[in-house]
Every structure is written in C-alpha cells, then in structure tokens.
Amino acid sequence: MSDAPAQSRRLPWIVAGDLNGFFGLVVDNLSILGFIAAALVGIFQFPAEVVFGRMFPGTALGVLVGNLVYTVMARCLALRSGRDDVTAMPLGLDAPTSIGMALLVLGPAYAGFLRQGMASDAAALATWRLGMAxxxxxxxLKLVMSFAGDWVTRVLPRAALLGSIGGAALALLGFLPLVETLxxxxxxxATLGLLLYVLVGRGRLPWKVPGVFAAFVAGTALYYGLGLAGLGVPGFRLPELQPPALVLPLPNAGFIAGLPYTVPYLPLLLPFGLLMVVGGINVAESARAAGDDYRTRDVLLAEAVSTLVAGVCGGVAQTTPYIGQPAYKHMGARHGYTLLAGLFIGLGGILGYVSMLVQWLPVAVLAPIIVYVGLDITVQAFHDSPRRHAPAVALAFLPAIAYLLVIKLGNPAWIPAQTFAALYEGADGHGLPELAAIVTLGNGFIITAMLWSPARVALVGQRPRRAAAVLLLAALLTLVGVIHSVDPRGGIYLPWSLEGVRAIIAWQFAAGYAVLALLLGLLSLQRVAPMPQA
Incomplete structure (x- = not known):
C-alpha cells in the first residue's frame, strides 16, 4: 500500500486480479439470466424471443448502470483514503427474487393471461409490462428505504447483519448451486475443483492464465467434448439458439400500462424489495468488515437507481449488491472488475451475445463459482463477528435452511399442488403441520435472522429488556407476514383476513414471541447483585 497522497498517486483502472473478479461476476449474472430463461421458456412455454429480445436487454442495462456507479464509488474511496487495495462492491441480479419473479409472478401471470383468452403474443407482451412495472x-420502495440504511447499521450488531447474509450464502449460494454442480x-x-485450486489453494496455472477463466474453459470443453463423443454426459443437448439481434433498451411507457397488473402481486413484490434493502445493508457491513468503508446509504441508492433504470427500460429482474465483496477482494480484484463486468453484461444485452452465452454455457460450469462465493461469505460471518456472538451467527443460519426446503418442497414437479396444500394444512396430532412450520420459518428468512441475532446478542450482553423489545417487534411483523408469512408464496396480509389453519399458525407464532418477551421483561425486574471488586 502506498503512503503517497491520494492526489499525487496514479491509480490503475485494471489490475491482474480484476480478471478473476470479472469472470466471477459475469458468471454470477449469466447463471441467473440462464435460470430466468429456463423457467419461463422451459416451464411456462413463454415465447423465447420476448425473453431474449425484450426482457434481457433492459435487465442487462440495470447491471451496467449499477456497476458503473460502484466502480466510481470504489475509485473515489481509493483516492480519498490513499489505499490501492479498495475493492468495488459487486452488483448483479438478485438470485432469490429473480427466482421468485420467474416462478411466482411472471410465469403464473402469463398462464393466467392465456386462460383469459389472450393470444400468446399478447399475453407475453402483458407479462413483460407486468415485469417492468x-x-x-x-x-x-428501495429508493425511499435507502435513507434509513445508515441508521439500521448503527442499531443492529454485526452478528445480525453478517449472520443473516451468511445463512443465505450457505443455503442459497452454497447448497443449491452445489446440487446443480453435481x-x-x-x-x-472438475470445474469446482479447479476453482478451489486457484482461489482457495492459490495454485498456479501455466502462462499466468486467469484461474476462473481457465476453470470455465475446461468445464465447457469437458461438457461438449464428452457429450458430442457420446460418453455419458447426463442431459446433454445442443442448445436451440435464438439469433442475436441489436436491441436498444430505451425508456418506454410499458411499465405504466403494467402497473394495474401489479396489484394482485403487491404482497409478493413489496417483501421482495424490502429483502433487497436489508440485503444491501448487510453487504455494506460485509464490505466494511473486509476493510472498505462504503456509506450504506450510497450503496442502497445505487442499487435502487439501477433497478429503476432496468424497469423503465424493459428489465424484469432487480439488481442488488452481491454478498461476495470479500471473496472478490481475496481474488485480488479492485475496481476494474466491476467496470469490465458491467460493460460486458450491458453491451451483451444490447448486442445479443449475452443471450447466446446463456444458451451455450452449461449450468454445471456456471454453478461452481457461486458455490465458492457462498462458502467465502459463510466463513466471514463467523470470522468478523465477536467470538462470543458466534451462537447468534449460527442461529441466524437456520431460517435460511428452512427457506431452502421451501424452494425444493414448493416445486410442483416434486410435490403436486394439491398434495402440498393437504400437507400444509393437515394436522397429525403433534402440533402444527410440519410442512407449515417449515414454510412459515422460511418466509422472510433474512429479516427473521436479523431479529433473532440481536435478541441473542442482547441476552449474551445481559440485556433482557432489549431482547424483549426485539421479540415484540418480531411478534408484530409476524402478524402481517413480513416474517413467518403463512402464505406459502411469502406474501404479506392483514391478520384479520386470515382463516382456518393459517390464522392459527400466524397467531401461534406471534404469541410465542410475545410470551417470551413477557418472560424476559419479568426476569429483567430482578435485582442484580453487584460484581465483586478486584
């Protein structure tokens, strides 16, 4: 690190580590775009030309705008602090809400428009406008909430911020992509092993080839080489390519026409946006723990602006700062990788080559880099929190595991919708239905973890009244479905609108928090003996 004044130093735009970071960030985004395409085209038979020609260009533009802003923020921080090891915040498409948009909003909406008698083209156009809106x-929502980010960072302990995101990293970025890898x-x-060799073991490659790039080339060559030779690659097939086309994602009024369509989906959309605000606060704290002190408000504002740009210009998946900033720092990336990745994804959406890559790159090659990022963030959650708060960090992981089960058990290909509903509402004489408990624990998992951790930290610090206050807040949020939503889709609601088993579940969870808060409040009234003097 140089001690020269920031004004007199020459700060390079790109360093060698930026190449690894570039490939990692690009692959993260390509994998999510690939899932959106696979879900809409493969599951719901959505017209591929609308996905690749209308949805992807605007979505990619949001990634470009956000990464350019984060590049400027990192360069300014490096110049201001006189440090040359500042790593930019990585920005891309959010995995959980992109999955939710495809499976819970866009796909069902398209099917609903078809049932109403719309032609396929008209239904696809209406669905696209719904996605924009x-x-x-x-x-x-994120724009308004961004101004509260600094306050939340001051109020919540680091174990709550890093623990909640660490659980998401382990379950969603670690386990789910690992399944796709295997x-x-x-x-x-082979691909995952090479990535671990170069990123964890710091192993060398011939001719100083970037390790992430080498792993992707080797994995892709294996997939197509073995597949074309007929040597038993499961599910091998050559993609049916959509020809690339030049599409300028210009602002248009389609989102205005789509606003009325959003009304039935607001109970899902508002939690989706809120989760990104919470996630943005967490990743800002994660970057701060890694040594890069970005202002939380600025991180959230950049995320909100890039999401708005994407929506106005035709995008359907919201952007978010990724939780892997420390992992990219360990790769040696600085701020050139976000510049390169933003330009590559943004121009790729306009010129069409991103759609080509999404169709050509196999999932088994894309998934391992996400596994690595998930592992790195999980380690950081423990490493950068006080040792006595480790149980609070571990406790914050559990709601994410429940959400992982919700994703898998909610797949209609595994459990038919009627069977799922019967299991969700059926009693077995041993308390609430087991599936209902899992789903209720998983819904709103990030916010749940952020409430559990400070309550646990307060107990460690002998502050039962503070823990009781957190638990009362959890009870109120439970009643409206912000956490522990009894809607299997994770929607919010008013408590008096619930009926049957769902009403019982909601009130039971809320009462559990309230009773524990009461007990802790009573215990806090005890007279505490003074500590003996040394």
Whole structure:
C-alpha cells in the first residue's frame, strides 16, 4: 500500500486480479439470466424471443448502470483514503427474487393471461409490462428505504447483519448451486475443483492464465467434448439458439400500462424489495468488515437507481449488491472488475451475445463459482463477528435452511399442488403441520435472522429488556407476514383476513414471541447483585 497522497498517486483502472473478479461476476449474472430463461421458456412455454429480445436487454442495462456507479464509488474511496487495495462492491441480479419473479409472478401471470383468452403474443407482451412495472415498484420502495440504511447499521450488531447474509450464502449460494454442480458430476466436480485450486489453494496455472477463466474453459470443453463423443454426459443437448439481434433498451411507457397488473402481486413484490434493502445493508457491513468503508446509504441508492433504470427500460429482474465483496477482494480484484463486468453484461444485452452465452454455457460450469462465493461469505460471518456472538451467527443460519426446503418442497414437479396444500394444512396430532412450520420459518428468512441475532446478542450482553423489545417487534411483523408469512408464496396480509389453519399458525407464532418477551421483561425486574471488586 502506498503512503503517497491520494492526489499525487496514479491509480490503475485494471489490475491482474480484476480478471478473476470479472469472470466471477459475469458468471454470477449469466447463471441467473440462464435460470430466468429456463423457467419461463422451459416451464411456462413463454415465447423465447420476448425473453431474449425484450426482457434481457433492459435487465442487462440495470447491471451496467449499477456497476458503473460502484466502480466510481470504489475509485473515489481509493483516492480519498490513499489505499490501492479498495475493492468495488459487486452488483448483479438478485438470485432469490429473480427466482421468485420467474416462478411466482411472471410465469403464473402469463398462464393466467392465456386462460383469459389472450393470444400468446399478447399475453407475453402483458407479462413483460407486468415485469417492468414490478421493477419500478420495487425500485421506488428501495429508493425511499435507502435513507434509513445508515441508521439500521448503527442499531443492529454485526452478528445480525453478517449472520443473516451468511445463512443465505450457505443455503442459497452454497447448497443449491452445489446440487446443480453435481447433477453433472464429471463436468461439475472438475470445474469446482479447479476453482478451489486457484482461489482457495492459490495454485498456479501455466502462462499466468486467469484461474476462473481457465476453470470455465475446461468445464465447457469437458461438457461438449464428452457429450458430442457420446460418453455419458447426463442431459446433454445442443442448445436451440435464438439469433442475436441489436436491441436498444430505451425508456418506454410499458411499465405504466403494467402497473394495474401489479396489484394482485403487491404482497409478493413489496417483501421482495424490502429483502433487497436489508440485503444491501448487510453487504455494506460485509464490505466494511473486509476493510472498505462504503456509506450504506450510497450503496442502497445505487442499487435502487439501477433497478429503476432496468424497469423503465424493459428489465424484469432487480439488481442488488452481491454478498461476495470479500471473496472478490481475496481474488485480488479492485475496481476494474466491476467496470469490465458491467460493460460486458450491458453491451451483451444490447448486442445479443449475452443471450447466446446463456444458451451455450452449461449450468454445471456456471454453478461452481457461486458455490465458492457462498462458502467465502459463510466463513466471514463467523470470522468478523465477536467470538462470543458466534451462537447468534449460527442461529441466524437456520431460517435460511428452512427457506431452502421451501424452494425444493414448493416445486410442483416434486410435490403436486394439491398434495402440498393437504400437507400444509393437515394436522397429525403433534402440533402444527410440519410442512407449515417449515414454510412459515422460511418466509422472510433474512429479516427473521436479523431479529433473532440481536435478541441473542442482547441476552449474551445481559440485556433482557432489549431482547424483549426485539421479540415484540418480531411478534408484530409476524402478524402481517413480513416474517413467518403463512402464505406459502411469502406474501404479506392483514391478520384479520386470515382463516382456518393459517390464522392459527400466524397467531401461534406471534404469541410465542410475545410470551417470551413477557418472560424476559419479568426476569429483567430482578435485582442484580453487584460484581465483586478486584
């Protein structure tokens, strides 16, 4: 690190580590775009030309705008602090809410429009406008909430911020992509092993080839080489390519026409936006723990603006700062990687080559980099929190595991909708239905973890009244579905609108928090003996 004044130093735009960071960030975004396309086209038979020609260009533009802003923020921080090891915040498409948008909003909406008698093209156009409007709604919510980010950072302990995001990293960025990796073992294990060799073991490659790039090339070569040779690659097939086309994602009024369509989906869209605000606060704290002190408000504002730009210009998946900033720092990335990745994804959406890559790159090659990022963030959650708060960090992981089960058990290909509903509302004589408990624990998992951790930290610090206050807040949020939503889709509601088993579940969870808060409040009235003097 140089001690020269910031004004007199020459700060390079790109360093060698930026190449690894570039490939990692690009692959993160390509994998999520690939899932959106697979879900809409493969599951709901959505017209591919609308996905690749209308949805992807605007979505990619949001990634470009956000990464350019984060690049400028990192460069300014480096110049201001006189440090040359500042790493930019990585920005991309959010995995959980992109999955939710595809499976819970866009796909069902398209099917609903078809049932209403719309032609396929008209239904696809209406669904696209719904997606645009949804992003604008979530972007406006994030814009307003961004000004509370610094306050939340001051109020919540680090164990709450890092623990909640660490659970998401382990369950959603670690386990789920690992499953996809192992569905094609030869390709997936080889790619993951090479990534661990270069990123964890700091192993060398010939001719100083970037390790992430080498792993992707090797994995892709294995997939197509073994597949074309007929040597048993599970599920191998050549993609049916959509020809690339030049599409300028210009602002248009389609989102205005889509606003009325968003009304039935607001109970889902508002939590989606709120989760991104909470996640943005967490990743800002994660970067701060890694040594890069970005202002939380600025991180959230950049995220909100990029989401709004994407929505107005045709995008359907919201952007978010990724939780892997420390992992990219360990790769040696600085601020050039966000510049390169933003330009690559943004121009790729305009020129069409991103759509081509999404169709050509196998999932078993894309998934391992996400596994690595998930592991790195999980380690940081423990490493950068006080040792006595480790149980609070571990406790924050559990709601994310429940959400992982919700994703898998909620798949209609595994459990038919009627069977799921019967299991969700059926009693077995041993308390609430087990599936209902899992779903209720998983819904709103990040916010749940952020409440559990400070309550646990308060107990460690002998502050039962503070823990009781947190638990009372959890009870109120439970009643409206912000956490522990009894709607299997995770929607919010008014408590008096619930009926049957769902009403019982909601009131039971809320009462549990309230009773524990009462007990802690009573215990706090005890007279505490003074500590003996040394």
């Amino acid at each position: 949804s992003l604008v709604v979530m972007g406006l 569905r094609n073992p030869v390709v997936g294990i």
